[in-house]
Amino acid sequence: MSRLTANARVIRALGMRSVRQTFRRPQLIAPIIVFPTLLLAIQTGGAGASIALPGFPEVQGFLQFMLAGAMMQAMMLAGNSGGIALAVDIEMGFTDRLFTAPIPRFAIVLGRLAGTAVLGCFAAIWFLAIGLIFGAEIESGAAGALLAIALIAAAAMAVGGIGAAIALRTGRASVVQGLFPLVLVILFVSSAFFPQELMIEPAKTIAAYNPLSFVAEGIREPIIAGIDATTTLAAVAAILAIVALGLALSAGALRHRLRVG
Amino acid sequence: MAAIAAQGLERAFGKLKAVQGIDLAIEEGEIYGFLGPNGAGKTTTVRMLTTLLLPTGGSATVAGHDVVAAARAVRASIGVALQEAALDPLMTGRELIRLQATLQGIPGAEGRHRADSLLERVDLAAAADRRVGTYSGGMQRRLDLAAALVHEPPVLFLDEPTTGLDPISRRTIWDEVRGLNDTGTTVFLTTQYLEEADRLADRVAIIDSGRIVAEGTPESLKAEIGNPHIALQLADGSVAEAEEVCRAVGPLLPPVDGRTVLVEVAHGAADIPRVVRALDEAGIAVESLELVQPTLDDVFVATTGHHLLEDEDEDGRGQADR
Numbered sequence: 279m280s281r282l283t284a285n286a287r288v289i290r291a292l293g294m295r296s297v298r299q300t301f302r303r304p305q306l307i308a309p310i311i312v313f314p315t316l317l318l319a320i321q322t323g324g325a326g327a328s329i330a331l332p333g334f335p336e337v338q339g340f341l342q343f344m345l346a347g348a349m350m351q352a353m354m355l356a357g358n359s360g361g362i363a364l365a366v367d368i369e370m371g372f373t374d375r376l377f378t379a380p381i382p383r384f385a386i387v388l389g390r391l392a393g394t395a396v397l398g399c400f401a402a403i404w405f406l407a408i409g410l411i412f413g414a415e416i417e418s419g420a421a422g423a424l425l426a427i428a429l430i431a432a433a434a435m436a437v438g439g440i441g442a443a444i445a446l447r448t449g450r451a452s453v454v455q456g457l458f459p460l461v462l463v464i465l466f467v468s469s470a471f472f473p474q475e476l477m478i479e480p481a482k483t484i485a486a487y488n489p490l491s492f493v494a495e496g497i498r499e500p501i502i503a504g505i506d507a508t509t510t511l512a513a514v515a516a517i518l519a520i521v522a523l524g525l526a527l528s529a530g531a532l533r534h535r536l537r538v539g
Numbered sequence: 540m541a542a543i544a545a546q547g548l549e550r551a552f553g554k555l556k557a558v559q560g561i562d563l564a565i566e567e568g569e570i571y572g573f574l575g576p577n578g579a580g581k582t583t584t585v586r587m588l589t590t591l592l593l594p595t596g597g598s599a600t601v602a603g604h605d606v607v608a609a610a611r612a613v614r615a616s617i618g619v620a621l622q623e624a625a626l627d628p629l630m631t632g633r634e635l636i637r638l639q640a641t642l643q644g645i646p647g648a649e650g651r652h653r654a655d656s657l658l659e660r661v662d663l664a665a666a667a668d669r670r671v672g673t674y675s676g677g678m679q680r681r682l683d684l685a686a687a688l689v690h691e692p693p694v695l696f697l698d699e700p701t702t703g704l705d706p707i708s709r710r711t712i713w714d715e716v717r718g719l720n721d722t723g724t725t726v727f728l729t730t731q732y733l734e735e736a737d738r739l740a741d742r743v744a745i746i747d748s749g750r751i752v753a754e755g756t757p758e759s760l761k762a763e764i765g766n767p768h769i770a771l772q773l774a775d776g777s778v779a780e781a782e783e784v785c786r787a788v789g790p791l792l793p794p795v796d797g798r799t800v801l802v803e804v805a806h807g808a809a810d811i812p813r814v815v816r817a818l819d820e821a822g823i824a825v826e827s828l829e830l831v832q833p834t835l836d837d838v839f840v841a842t843t844g845h846h847l848l849e850d851e852d853e854d855g856r857g858q859a860d861r
Contacts, residue, residue: 284644287641288641288642291638291641291642292638295627295630295634295638298629298630298634299627299629299630302629302670303629367627370623370625370626370627370628371621371623371625372625372626372627374591374619374621374625375619375621375625375639375642375686376642377590377591378589378590378591378614378617378619379614379639379642379643380611380612380614380615380642380643380644381642382611536591536592536593537593538552
C-alpha cells in the first residue's frame, strides 16, 4: 500500500469518525441543522415582503433567496462545531492517540475537515430539499444544485480549518464555543441574508470585502438565476483564501502543540 | 541495541525544568518501572519518548530511532496507553480498535481480524459494540491496552495503566503485561503503585524533581537499604522480656506500638526459627510473626528524603504525576 493510499485511508477513517461523532452528540448537530432551519422558517415567514423592495434581486420568492443564507449559516456552524469537537478530543486526550500514530500530523486536521465537508454536503442537501418541498425552484437545475453542494462542502472545510487552528492553539472547547456569536456576526455582515445593494453603511462596505459574501453569491446565483462563471470563480477564490488562512494557522498551531505538549 | 536510550534528556517549561538530564538504557524485553511522586517528571519523560513533546535538551532513541529526527519511525514502533485512557466515549470498542488499526496502516480485512482477536483477548468481545462511555474503568483500561497492541509493537509505554482500578482489574492488567513481556515486548511502565513496580518491573528507576535518583532491580535497590526485619506481635504484652531475648538475634528497631517488637535480621527467613526457639525457651507467647522486607518506599526515603506514599490513599497509591 503506497503512502498516499495509506494517508487517504486515515483521512477517510477520521472523517467518518467525525461524522459519527457529530450525529451521536446532539449539541454538535443542532447548530448545523436545527438552528438554521428555524431561522429560515422565521425569516421566510416574517420578512418575505422584502423581495418587493426596489433593488432586491429578481427571485421567485424569499425562500428561494434565503436558501443560500441558511446553507451559509449551517456551513459556518459546521466549521465551528468541527473546531469544538477537535478541542474536546484534545481535552480528553484522544488527539494524543492520533499524535502517537505513524501518520502525518496534517492528516489529523484533514480527517476532521473531511468530516466537516460531509456535514456541509448534508446541510446543503437538507436545505435544498426543504426549498424544493416548499416550492422554491433551483433555476439552473441539477447542475446548479450540485454546484451549490460542492461550494458549501468546500467552504465548510475552509471555515473548519480556522476552527481547527483555534482548537489546536487553545486546546479548549469553551474557547471555540465562545466564537459562536462571532461566527454569526461575520455572517450577518455579508450578503448571506440580505442583498448587499440594500445594506446601509458601514455594513455595505464590509459586506463588499467580506469573503463570505462571494461564497454566498456563488451559492445563490445557481439557485435564483443560473450558473455564472465569474460569480463561481469569485466564490472559489474566496474559499481558497480561507483555506490558505486556515491551513497556515493550523500548521502553526500544530507546531505550537508539539512544543508545549 | 537498547530498546530505549536517553542521554541527558531535558525538558523545560519556561523557567521550570520538569526533566533535568535523564539517562536511560533499557534493553529489549525488559519491563522498566518508572516510579516517582507527583510532578517528578514521569509523564513529561513519557511524552518526550513517545514524540508527543519535543525535548529542550539531550537526546533519546526508541527502537533505534531518534525521537526528534525520526519521530514517525518511533511512532511506528511503539504502543502507547497514556495516563487517562484516551478514549472517545461515543465510539464503540470495535470502532476504536479498527480506527487504531487504520492509523497503524493495517489493511482493512487484517485490521478487522486483529480487532476481533484483541477484543477477545482482553475479554471485551461481548461489549465490543457498546459505546465506550458505558464501559467501567477496568474495561476502558483493557480497551486502551488492546488499542496499543493492535500493530504488535516491540516497545510499549504504559503511563499509570492501573490507576483508579479495583484490585481484580489491576491484576488482570498485570497478567496481560507479563504475557506481553513473555513474547519479547519491552515495557516502559510509569506507576504510582509501589507494589506494581515491585511485582512487574525487571528494573526500577526512581525519579524525583526531574532527576533519576536510584536505579536497579527492585531486589538490589532494597538490598542497598538494609536487612529485613521480623515483626513480632506478643500475645501477653511481655514486650520488655521479648526485646531482651531478640537483642541476641539482631538489633532492635524503634517500636511502633506497645505490643510489637521489631528485630532486624541478617539472613531473612533463615533467622525465623532462631527467633521462635529463643522466645519459646523464654516462655514468651507470640500472637503473630511476620518477616518484613525493605520496600521501595524505604528506598525512596533513603534517596529523596521523603516518602512516596505521603499522600497515600486507601488503595496504597501515592501522589500522582499529572
